[in-house]
Amino acid sequence: MELLTHLRRRRWPTVAGYGLFVALMVAGYYYNITFVQLGLIDLGTRLVGLSETAVSMWMATLALVTLVVAVLTGVTMDRRGWSNQFRTKLQLLFGVVCVQFVLTFVAPMIRTVPAFGVWIVVASIGLGVGFPVSFALAIDLVPVPDRGYVAAGITAIAYFIANAIPLSWSIDVFSRLMVVAMAPGIVVLAVLSFTSFDRLDAILDALASQSDSFGTGRFCDDEPVRARQLSFVVPVVLMFGVFFIDSLGFLRIIDTPSLLLSSWQSPQLSTRLFIAVAHVVGAVLAGVIYANYSLSRIFLWTFALFALTHVMYTSDLRFAAVFPSIAGDGTSPLNPALYAIAVSFYTTLNFALWPDLSTPETIGTHAAIGIGVAGWLATFSSTALALYFQAAELTLLSHLNVVQALSLLLLFGLAVGLYARRMVDLARAGGEVGA
Amino acid sequence: MTPTEAIPLLVVVLLLVSIGGGDVGAMSVTFEGDHEVDTRADVHVVAGGTTTVPDDATLDGDVYVIGGTAAVDGTVDGDVTLLNGNLSVSDGATVTGTVQSYSGSATVSPEASVGRVSQFEPPTPSSSPTQRVGGFLLQFLGLAAFGWWLVERHPRVVANVGAAISDHALVSGAVGSLGATSLLVLFVYMAFTLILLPLAIVGLIAEFLVILYGQAAFGYLIGTRLPIERDGVATVAGIGAFLLLLELLGAVPYLGGIAQVALAVVGFGAVLNSYFGLQRFEPVTIPGGS
Incomplete structure (x- = not known):
C-alpha cells in the first residue's frame, strides 16, 4: 500500500490528501444514502402529503436531472481544464456544499408540492455538479495503486455509520444531523478554497502537483480510454446493471415491513451492527480484490454475490409460501448481511473505477457518464419499473424473482462474455502463429 | 425460527431420513401454533410451536424435533429424534423405537415405555x-x-x-x-x-x-x-x-x-x-x- 510508504517518508501533505478525499467522499455518500435516498421519501409522504408513487416519480425526476447536470458539468470541466485545477475543484465543491446546506436546512419546512418540486430540481443541480467535481479530486489526492483500498475505506466508513448509528428515517432527524455535520465542513472548504497563506499554499500546491503522477488511471496506462470505447462502455453497462438490480430489489425490500424491521430498521442494535460489520467486511474484501485482480474478477464476484443474495431472499419467500404460517416471521439477518456485502462490493468498485478509467483530461466527463448513467439513470429506470410493478400489484416474491432472474442473467452473461473474449484472443493468437 | 435458520436443520432431517432408507410417502412440518400430530404423514418435523401426540392416538412414523416443542402422550410407532427445541415423553406414553437426542431439552418419564433412549455426547476436548x-x-x-x-x-x-x-x-x-x-x-x-x-x-x-x-x-x-x-x-x-x-x-x-x-x-x-x-x-x- 502506497500510504504506508508516504507515512514512512513523512510526506504529510500527501497523507492529508488521503484524509481530505476520504472525508469528502464519506460525507457526500452518507448524505446521499441517508438524506437523499431515505429522507426525501419521508419528506414527500409525511410532510408534503404525496403518495408513495408520486414521491417515487419525483425521485426519478431528481435522478434524471442529476444525470443531465452531471454530464454537462463533467464535459465543461474537461473542456475548460477545471478537471486539472485543484483549487477550482475545491471552490466548486464549496459552492455545492453551501447550496446543499441551505437545502438541507429548509427541507423539513417544506409543505407544498411546488416547493417540493423546486427543492428537488435545485438539489439535482447541486448533486449533478457535486459528484463529477468530487470524483475528479481522486486524480490529485489518491495514488493509483491505493484507489481500491481508499474506495474500500470510504464505503466501509459511510455504511458503518449509516447502519450502526440508529437514526429514525425521518427528514427532521436527517436534516438536524446533516446541518450540524456540514457546518464545519463548509468552514474547512472555505479556508481551502479562498484563503491564502504560505503554509496552506505550499500544501495545496503540493497536492495539486500530484496529478502529474496520480492522474493517469490504472486502465489508461497503455493509452487513454475514450468514452466511446468498449473498455469504457462495458464497465458502464455492467455498473448500470448492478445499480439497477440493487435499486429494484431494495425499493421493494424497504417497502416490506417484515423484511425492513428485521434488518435495516431493526429495533435491535445487534442486528444493525451485524449489517454494519458486514458492510465493512464486504468493502475490505472488495478493496483487496480490486487491488490484486483484473476488473473482470471483481465484477464476477459482485454479480455472484448479488445472485446468491437474491437466491437466498427468494428461497426464503418460496419456503414461506409453502409454509404460510411463518410468512410473518421476518427473515434471518444472514440475508441482509449478504446483501450488505454485495452492496459494499459494488460501491467500492464504483469509487475506484471511474478515476481509474480516466486521465486528468477526461476525469470530469468519465465520472459524470459513469456515475450518471450507471448510478442515477439506473435509479431512475429501476424506480420507474418498481412503480410499474406496484401498479401491476406484483407480489413480493414475483418482484424479487425478477431481480433474481436479472442478477443471474448478468452473472451468466458476464461469464459467457469473458469466455468468448478469451476464445477470440486465442483465435487471434492462433491466426498470427499460422501466418 | 426463520426459514434461513430452519433450512440447515431441515437438510439434516432430510439426510437422516435418506440414510434411514425407509419408504417415505409424506412429510409434515409444523412451524408455529398448537397442533395435534398429522397421522397421515410418515415423517413429522416439528420446527416451531407445540405438536402433541394425544394419549389416545397412535402415530405410525418418525418424529424429528428441530425447534419448538413436541409432547408425546400417546404412542409413536417409530423413532423420535431431537435436534433442537424441547421434547417430552409423558407417563404412559410409548415410543417403539429410539428416543435419540442430539441437542435441546428432552424429558422422558420413567413411566413411559421407550424402546431405547440415547443421548448424543459430543466429544469434548477435555473429556479424554x-x-x-x-x-x-x-x-x-x-x-x-x-x-x-x-x-x-x-x-x-x-x-x-x-x-x-x-x-x-x-x-x-x-x-x-x-x-x-x-x-x-x-x-x-x-x-x-x-x-x-x-x-x-x-x-x-x-x-x-x-x-x-x-x-x-x-x-x-x-x-x-x-x-x-x-x-x-x-x-x-x-x-x-x-x-x-x-x-x-x-x-x-x-x-x-x-x-x-x-x-x-x-x-x-x-x-x-x-x-x-x-x-x-x-x-x-x-x-x-x-
Whole structure:
C-alpha cells in the first residue's frame, strides 16, 4: 500500500490528501444514502402529503436531472481544464456544499408540492455538479495503486455509520444531523478554497502537483480510454446493471415491513451492527480484490454475490409460501448481511473505477457518464419499473424473482462474455502463429 | 425460527431420513401454533410451536424435533429424534423405537415405555486426553502422508500454494473467506433442492479437503524453515508443528478460534488462487506504485 510508504517518508501533505478525499467522499455518500435516498421519501409522504408513487416519480425526476447536470458539468470541466485545477475543484465543491446546506436546512419546512418540486430540481443541480467535481479530486489526492483500498475505506466508513448509528428515517432527524455535520465542513472548504497563506499554499500546491503522477488511471496506462470505447462502455453497462438490480430489489425490500424491521430498521442494535460489520467486511474484501485482480474478477464476484443474495431472499419467500404460517416471521439477518456485502462490493468498485478509467483530461466527463448513467439513470429506470410493478400489484416474491432472474442473467452473461473474449484472443493468437 | 435458520436443520432431517432408507410417502412440518400430530404423514418435523401426540392416538412414523416443542402422550410407532427445541415423553406414553437426542431439552418419564433412549455426547476436548491425542495423531498421520506425497512427487505444486500463503496472505484471506462462505451457502441451498443433494454433499466434502490441503501447505512452509535437509521429512515435521499450533490456538478463548478460522481461510484462498498449485499466483500490476 502506497500510504504506508508516504507515512514512512513523512510526506504529510500527501497523507492529508488521503484524509481530505476520504472525508469528502464519506460525507457526500452518507448524505446521499441517508438524506437523499431515505429522507426525501419521508419528506414527500409525511410532510408534503404525496403518495408513495408520486414521491417515487419525483425521485426519478431528481435522478434524471442529476444525470443531465452531471454530464454537462463533467464535459465543461474537461473542456475548460477545471478537471486539472485543484483549487477550482475545491471552490466548486464549496459552492455545492453551501447550496446543499441551505437545502438541507429548509427541507423539513417544506409543505407544498411546488416547493417540493423546486427543492428537488435545485438539489439535482447541486448533486449533478457535486459528484463529477468530487470524483475528479481522486486524480490529485489518491495514488493509483491505493484507489481500491481508499474506495474500500470510504464505503466501509459511510455504511458503518449509516447502519450502526440508529437514526429514525425521518427528514427532521436527517436534516438536524446533516446541518450540524456540514457546518464545519463548509468552514474547512472555505479556508481551502479562498484563503491564502504560505503554509496552506505550499500544501495545496503540493497536492495539486500530484496529478502529474496520480492522474493517469490504472486502465489508461497503455493509452487513454475514450468514452466511446468498449473498455469504457462495458464497465458502464455492467455498473448500470448492478445499480439497477440493487435499486429494484431494495425499493421493494424497504417497502416490506417484515423484511425492513428485521434488518435495516431493526429495533435491535445487534442486528444493525451485524449489517454494519458486514458492510465493512464486504468493502475490505472488495478493496483487496480490486487491488490484486483484473476488473473482470471483481465484477464476477459482485454479480455472484448479488445472485446468491437474491437466491437466498427468494428461497426464503418460496419456503414461506409453502409454509404460510411463518410468512410473518421476518427473515434471518444472514440475508441482509449478504446483501450488505454485495452492496459494499459494488460501491467500492464504483469509487475506484471511474478515476481509474480516466486521465486528468477526461476525469470530469468519465465520472459524470459513469456515475450518471450507471448510478442515477439506473435509479431512475429501476424506480420507474418498481412503480410499474406496484401498479401491476406484483407480489413480493414475483418482484424479487425478477431481480433474481436479472442478477443471474448478468452473472451468466458476464461469464459467457469473458469466455468468448478469451476464445477470440486465442483465435487471434492462433491466426498470427499460422501466418 | 426463520426459514434461513430452519433450512440447515431441515437438510439434516432430510439426510437422516435418506440414510434411514425407509419408504417415505409424506412429510409434515409444523412451524408455529398448537397442533395435534398429522397421522397421515410418515415423517413429522416439528420446527416451531407445540405438536402433541394425544394419549389416545397412535402415530405410525418418525418424529424429528428441530425447534419448538413436541409432547408425546400417546404412542409413536417409530423413532423420535431431537435436534433442537424441547421434547417430552409423558407417563404412559410409548415410543417403539429410539428416543435419540442430539441437542435441546428432552424429558422422558420413567413411566413411559421407550424402546431405547440415547443421548448424543459430543466429544469434548477435555473429556479424554487419550481421545484427543488419538484424534490429533490420526489427523497428523493423514495430513503428513498427503504432505509427504505432495512434496516428494509434486514439489512445485505445494511450493506455489505456499507462495500464495506467504507472499499474498491478505489476498488469499479475502478470496478464501469469500469463496468458503459463498460455497457453503450455495451447497446448503443446493441440498435443499433435494435433486442436488448428492452434489452438495460432495461439494461440502471437497471444501473440507481444500482446507486440509491449505493446512498441508502451511506445514510445508514451516518445514522449509526447519533445519531438516530432506524436504519430505521437513514437511512432515512442519505439518506436525502446524497442527500443534492449531491445538494451542484452540486453548485461547475467542482470539484463538478467530486465528484458527483466519488460518483456514488463508489456506483455502491460497489453494484457489494458485489453481490448486498449478500456477504461481501473481496479483495484477498496477502502474504508479513506488
